[in-house]
Amino acid sequence: MTAFVTLAGVYSTPVLSSVLGSERSRDQGLMTTSRALDQFLSSVEKRAFKIAQLGLRNDDDALDAVQDAMMKLVQSYAARPVDEWRPLFYRILANRIRDMQRRRTVRGRIMAWLPARDSEDDEEFDAIAQAPSQDAGPAKRIELDEAIGVLETAVAELPPRQQQAFLLRNFEGLDVSETASAMGCSEGSVKTHYFRALESLRSRLGEVF
Amino acid sequence: MTDPTDFEKRTREVLDEGADRLDGRTRSRLTQARYAALAQLEQPARHWWRGFVPAGAAAAVAVLAVILWSPKPPGQPAAAVDDMELLADADAPDFVDDGEDLEFYEWAAGEVET
Numbered sequence: 150m151t152a153f154v155t156l157a158g159v160y161s162t163p164v165l166s167s168v169l170g171s172e173r174s175r176d177q178g179l180m181t182t183s184r185a186l187d188q189f190l191s192s193v194e195k196r197a198f199k200i201a202q203l204g205l206r207n208d209d210d211a212l213d214a215v216q217d218a219m220m221k222l223v224q225s226y227a228a229r230p231v232d233e234w235r236p237l238f239y240r241i242l243a244n245r246i247r248d249m250q251r252r253r254t255v256r257g258r259i260m261a262w263l264p265a266r267d268s269e270d271d272e273e274f275d276a277i278a279q280a281p282s283q284d285a286g287p288a289k290r291i292e293l294d295e296a297i298g299v300l301e302t303a304v305a306e307l308p309p310r311q312q313q314a315f316l317l318r319n320f321e322g323l324d325v326s327e328t329a330s331a332m333g334c335s336e337g338s339v340k341t342h343y344f345r346a347l348e349s350l351r352s353r354l355g356e357v358f
Numbered sequence: 359m360t361d362p363t364d365f366e367k368r369t370r371e372v373l374d375e376g377a378d379r380l381d382g383r384t385r386s387r388l389t390q391a392r393y394a395a396l397a398q399l400e401q402p403a404r405h406w407w408r409g410f411v412p413a414g415a416a417a418a419v420a421v422l423a424v425i426l427w428s429p430k431p432p433g434q435p436a437a438a439v440d441d442m443e444l445l446a447d448a449d450a451p452d453f454v455d456d457g458e459d460l461e462f463y464e465w466a467a468g469e470v471e472t
Binding site: 179182183186187190191194195196198199208212215216219220222223224227293296297300301304316319320347350351354358 | 362365366368369370372373374375376377378379380384385387388389391392394395396398399400
């Protein structure tokens with residue numbers, strides 16, 4: 150009993166209760182940040198993947214780039230205001246895509262000297278990969294499939310800066326200033342790249358769209 | 359910002375449709391990537407100096423090893439260490455407390471030399 154009274158006295162001291170209080174508020178802050186980040190990342194992950202996929206033309210590389218961007222955002226910028234996350238995230242992703250493109254160019258030069266290897270043999274059946282995605286009617290689906298294929302091919306063939314400006318402005322919905330921040334260039338450059346991308350796509354897809 | 363043209367709206371719809379149609383494997387890997395990124399928040403913060411702790415410990419051990427195992431210079435066979443032991447030993451005779459004893463030891467040392 151004496152021990153209980155003594156401990157109760159210690160726990161009720163202002164210093165300890167303030168330490169416990171600050172610990173609790175730190176945990177609550179962490180939980181709030183974690184929830185906000187989860188919400189943010191799940192809101193951008195699919196489009197981020199498509200942007201990386203169009204830039205890299207490889208699903209695995211695109212997934213790696215998106216994962217790296219997520220890791221970096223959480224690691225370095227979680228404490229920044231929420232409205233800064235989007236341009237920051239796309240800036241990190243853009244840098245990652247550019248690094249991978251450069252590395253691939255170097256690797257391509259090296260691999261050109263080596264004998265070709267058939268990668269089809271390595272493919273294994275993956276039940277998750279074969280899972281059907283959200284579906285429309287068959288005719289609509291075919292029409293959309295075709296439109297998606299044509300547009301994605303055209304976007305993938307745009308020069309990198311035009312592609313980036315088009316995807317960030319039109320697909321991700323960033324405004325000019327956010328796009329400039331994500332691309333690391335001036336707002337004027339964003340407008341120029343975006344305008345050229347639109348012109349190029351319109352001249353190529355005008356009849357289809 | 360000017361309103362998007364029909365072309366811009368249409369391209370956005372099609373791109374959105376493409377994003378919504380991601381296969382199960384890709385969706386699952388994106389979720390895993392998100393969880394992995396968020397898991398970093400739960401890890402305790404690492405301080406920059408913690409990276410130097412193992413190197414510092416290794417350096418300290420190396421210095422200690424050099425001091426303990428280095429060959430002693432000729433003519434000084436562990437005398438300093440012996441003196442330290444003698445002074446630190448609680449059971450050793452007290453040389454400094456008694457002035458008379460000290461004088462006696464000085465006289466004895468002189469006799470030995472002559």
